[in-house]
Every structure is written in C-alpha cells, then in structure tokens.
Amino acid sequence: MQISENSVVSFHYTLTDKDGQVIDSSAGHAPLTYLHGVGQIVPGLENALVGKLAGDKLDVEVAAAEGYGEHHDFMVQQVPREAFQGVDDIEPGMQFQAQTPQGGMTVTVTAVDETTVTVDGNHPLAGKSLFFAVEIVTVRDATDEEKEHGHVHGEGGHHH
Template sequence: MQISQNSVVCIHYTLTDDAGEVIDSSSGGEPLAYLHGAGNIIPGLENALAGKQVGDKLKVHIDPAQGYGERNPELIQDVPRRAFQGVDNIAVGMTFHAQSSQGPMQVTVTRVAGDMVTVDGNHALAGVALNFDVEVTDVRAASEEELSHGHVHGPGGHHH
C-alpha cells in the first residue's frame, strides 16, 4: 500500500540540522505513527512521504518554510515580571502558555533582566533547515474513528 491521504503511516527517523547535529530520533524506540494528510507532521516531510511504501528509505532536506517556519521577530517580547503571577523564580529556558491575538501559544523565557522578562513564541526549530533520514515501517488505511479524530490511535483504540 502506498502512502496517500488518510493512510496511517509508521516511520523510523533521525532528524539532524545542517551541521549534522542530531535533533531527534526514533532509534531504539517505537516508530512515529501519523495520519497522512491531517497535518500531524511538518508539510515538507509529509509531502516527501506521499507515494512511498513499506521498506522505502529516503533522505529529505526541508527548508524552514516547509518545516516550522521562519523566525518571526514579532513573537519575541519583553514583558514585566509581574505578568508571571505565582512564579517566584523565573529562569531562562522555562516555558509558559500565553494568550495572544491568534489564541493560546507556548513561549520560552530567553532573558531575565531585573523586572523585565524576554519571551519567545517561535518554535524552537523555526528558521532551521531540517534533514530527515526516514524508513517507512508500516502503512495502513485509517479507521473511521482515526479519521473523525484527525490522528492515529494505538492498539486497542485511543484513550482520550
């Protein structure tokens, strides 16, 4: 079976940046399962996997526009420390959920200077070219439940 719209696909992958540093990998663990065409993975990888089948191996280079997007300087803001009510010790690297004009988003603290905290709402991989080494391990038709939920369910069904 070839990978197409509404296929459940399982892949093993290693993700590296252009310097060859490993960012993520399924090596030694379970393969990543996703519903093809549901936006569960980045567009560049999903497009490269269309038409592939079990056993296919591929190397895919993905520019930021087809990955996590370019870095947006408008998503970096200085906010007063008092905006973090109930948090006594704010440190670089901490993440918080914030409300924006586009809805809820995750932000990461990048700087703490006196009463001001700099937060960044960009994805950690925004602006980064991605390199995937992928092997397709399984392809099957999605169940009606998976299609209605928009994601893959594990053995025995999904537990919400």
Template sequence: MQIADNKVASFHYTLRDDAGEVLDSSEGGTPLAYLHGVGNIIPGLEAALVGKTNGDSLSVRVEPEEGYGPVRDELVQTVPMEAFSGVDNVAEGMRFEASTASGPVSVVVTKVAGEEVTVDGNHPLAGKVLNFEVEVVEVRDATEEEKAHGHVHDGSCGH
C-alpha cells in the same frame, strides 16, 4: 501499499540540523505513526513520503517554509516581571503558556534583565533547515474512526 491520503504510515526517523547534530530520533523506540493528508506532520516531510511503501528509506531536507516556518520577530516580546506572578525564580529556558487574543501560546524565556523578561513564542525549530533520515515501517488503511477524528488511534488518545 503506498503512502497517500487517508493512509496511516509508521516510520522511524532521525532528525539533524545542518551542523549534523541530532535533534530528535525514534531509534530504539516506537515508530512515529500519523494519518497522511491531514497535517499531522510538517508539510515538507509529508510531501516527501507520498508514494513510499514498507521498507523504503529516504533522506529528506526540509526548508523552514515547509517545516516550522521562519522565525517571526513579532513573537519575541519583552514583558514586565510582574507578568510571572506566583513564579519564584524566572530563568532563561523556562517554558510558559501565555494567553493571547488568538488563544494560548507556548513561550520560552530567552532573557531576564532586572524587571524585564524576554519571551519567544516561535517554535524551537522555526527558521531551521531540518534533515531527516526516514525508514518506512508500515502503511495501512486508516479506520473510519481515525479519518473522522483526523489522527491515528493507538490507544493513547483517550477515544
């Protein structure tokens, strides 16, 4: 069976940046399972998996535009320290959920300077080229429930 829309595909992967540093991997763990054709994984990787079958291995280079997008300068802001009321010690690397007009956004603190805090709402992999090594483990038909809900049901989603 080939990977196509409304198929559930499971695969092992190792993700590296252009310097060869491992950013993420399923090695030694459970394969990643997703419902193909509904945007559950980044577009560049999903497109490369079309037509692949059990046992296929491939290397995929995903440019930022087909991954997590380019870095968007408007998502980097400097806010007053008072925006973090109730937090004792705001430090670089801390993650927060910010309320915006278009809904909640995950941000990371990138700089603390006196009473000003710089936060970045870009995805941590925005602007980066992503290099995947992939091995397809299984391809199966999605259930009607999975198609209706738009994701794989593996018992952990609470349905």
C-alpha cells in the same frame, strides 16, 4: 501499498540540524505513527513521503517554511518581570503558557534582567531547516473511523 491521503504510516526517524546535531529521534522507541494528509507532521516531510512504501529509507531536507515556519521577530517581546508573579527563579529556556487575543501559546524565556523578561513565541525550530533520516515501517489504509476522527487508533495511535 504506497503512502497517500488517508494512509496510516509508521516510521522511524532521526531529526538533525544543519550541523548534524540530533534534535529528536525515534531510535529505541516505537515508530511514529500518523494519519497521512491531515497535518499531523510537518508539511515538508509529509509531502516527501507521498508514494513511498514500507521498507523505504530516505533523507529529507525540509526548509523552514515547510517545517515549523519562519522566525518572526514580532513574536519576541520584552515583558515586565511583574507579569511572572509567583515565579521566583526565571531562567532562559523556561517555557510558559501565555494568553493572547488568538488564544493560548507557549513562549520560551530567552533572556532575563532585573526588570524585564524576554520571551519568544516562535517554535524553537522556527526559521531552521530540518534534516530527517526516515525508514518507513508500515503503511496501511485508514479505517473509516480513523478517517472520521482524523487520527490513528490502536497501536501507535489514539485509544478511545
């Protein structure tokens, strides 16, 4: 069966950056399982998997715009250190939940000085091309319930 809208797909992957450094991998773990066509994986990878079959192996380069989006400078802000009351040790790399008019978002600390903390609301992989090595393990039709709920049930998926 070919991957198409409402397919349940399981695949192994290794994600690397442009220098070949591994960012994430399913190696040694269960394959990633998702419902195709509902936006559960980055769009560039989802598009590249259309028409593929169980057993297929492929390398996919996903441009930033089709991955985690472009990096936006306006999402990098300096915040007064007082905004982090109750947190004594603030270091680059720490993540916090911030409340914005659009709702909650995760920000990553990128710099700290005596009076300010610089935070970045971009996804850590925003603005970067992604390189996936993929092996499709299984492809099946989604059940009516999976289609209705918008996610996979059972092994590799959601359990109600």
